[in-house]
Amino acid sequence: MPILFALLLAAGVAVLLMLLVQRREQHRETLRATVLRTQVELLKAAAADPELGRAAAGAEFAGSAPGEVRRHLFFEAQVTAWELRWRIGALSQHQLRAHASGLLADEEGRRYWQRTRTDRAALAGDDEKLRAFTQVFDDAGQTRQPADAS
Secondary structure: HHHHHHHHHHHHHHHHHHHHHHHHHHHHHHHHHHHHHHHHHHHHHHHHHHHHHHHHHHHHHOOOOHHHHHOOOOOHHHHHHHHHHHHHHOOOOHHHHHHHHHOOOOOOHHHHHHHHHHHHHHOOOOOHHHHHHHHHHHHHHHHHHHHOOO
């Protein structure tokens, strides 16, 4: 009887630990989603104000025309929104590939990805989902290369 009691107690503790880990992960994903939404809002504010836009886009855009800065910020907001949708499971890999291909279909989209790819890959770190997100864009960029050569 004591062995059965110990097994039941161990099973109960294991279930509670699993629930705790699951709740912690859900909380992290909720925080990530909130941060990404805030980032998109900040990018929208920066796109509306040329001075904030240059600050948000970085030193690379110090002498750039406001329109170029706004386009860069638009791409950044768009990719961040896709990242949010990807993280929460509201975007399939097929849909993400289509978005990535669309973004990288023209020169300006490819320039955006070349400028931001390294930073986005570094931010992915050990995050499997974010690395997969970045890889989809890298793959879409690679498939565009042969067409660009012609």
